[in-house]
Amino acid sequence: MSAHTVHAMRFSVGDRVKVASRLALGHCRTPWYLRGRSGIVASIQGAYHDPERLAYHKPGLPLQTLYKIRFLQTDLWPAYPGPTDDHLEADIYDDWLESVP
Amino acid sequence: MTTSPTRKTFLREGAGGRAVHDVGGLDFGPIDRSEHDLALWEKRTDAMLILLASKKNVFKIDAMRRVIEDYGQQEYDRTTYYQKWIRAIRNLIVEQEVVTAAEIEQRMREVAARHRDAGREVEADHIALTGSEPQ
Numbered sequence: 001m002s003a004h005t006v007h008a009m010r011f012s013v014g015d016r017v018k019v020a021s022r023l024a025l026g027h028c029r030t031p032w033y034l035r036g037r038s039g040i041v042a043s044i045q046g047a048y049h050d051p052e053r054l055a056y057h058k059p060g061l062p063l064q065t066l067y068k069i070r071f072l073q074t075d076l077w078p079a080y081p082g083p084t085d086d087h088l089e090a091d092i093y094d095d096w097l098e099s100v101p
Numbered sequence: 102m103t104t105s106p107t108r109k110t111f112l113r114e115g116a117g118g119r120a121v122h123d124v125g126g127l128d129f130g131p132i133d134r135s136e137h138d139l140a141l142w143e144k145r146t147d148a149m150l151i152l153l154a155s156k157k158n159v160f161k162i163d164a165m166r167r168v169i170e171d172y173g174q175q176e177y178d179r180t181t182y183y184q185k186w187i188r189a190i191r192n193l194i195v196e197q198e199v200v201t202a203a204e205i206e207q208r209m210r211e212v213a214a215r216h217r218d219a220g221r222e223v224e225a226d227h228i229a230l231t232g233s234e235p236q
Contacts, residue, residue, distance in 0.1 A: 023118045027167035032119045033126040055167035057160060057197070077126070 016100040027055035039071040065094040143183040
C-alpha cells in the first residue's frame, strides 16, 4: 500500500463521525440502515483498495482508509429493547464519513 | 378465459432507495438456522470463484457483489446463495471476455444432451443467459 496515493487520514480513534446520507450509484459497502447515523471511531483498520472502483474492474485507487465505527443500538433502532449501552460496530470507508462538529 | 398474472413477490415495506440486497433492519421473520450439505456443483462454484478472483485475477470479489446486487428483486429473492454466485461468475467471465456468451450456451447444450442421453433430468434453462428463464 505504500507506493499508492492515499487520502490523508481524516479521523482519529474517539472522534464522533456521521455516515453520509446519500444514495449509492452502483456498488457500495455502506449498509442502508447506517446512513445518516452518528457513531464513534473505534479503530482504524488500514488503507484498502476502493471496493466501489474494484467492482467495475478499476484499480481501486486512491486507497481508502477504512474505519471501524461504533454505533449505539438505540441510535439505530427506535424500539431497541436491549440495554441502552449495547452497541454495533461496522467498517465504513472514508468517503462515506462526515465529521460531526 | 384470461387471468391476471399473480405477483410472486411484493415490494419491501419501507425499503426506500435501498439496493435489493441491502435488507438490514427490514422484517423478514425468523432466520432459518438449519444446516444443509452442499451439492457438488455448489462446491465447484466456490472453487471456481477462488480460481477466477484470487489466482487468475479475472475479476475482484467486489465485481461479483456488484453483479449480484444489480439483480432485480424477484430474481434476487428466488435464487439461492450459490445460484447467485454461478450466475454472477457466468456474467463476469463474459464481461471480461474470458469466454463468449455463445460459447457458454453451446457448452450448456452439450452438457444437457449428455445428461438426457444418460437418462437424467435436465433443467438446462436454469442458467439461460437472459437470466429470465420461464417458471
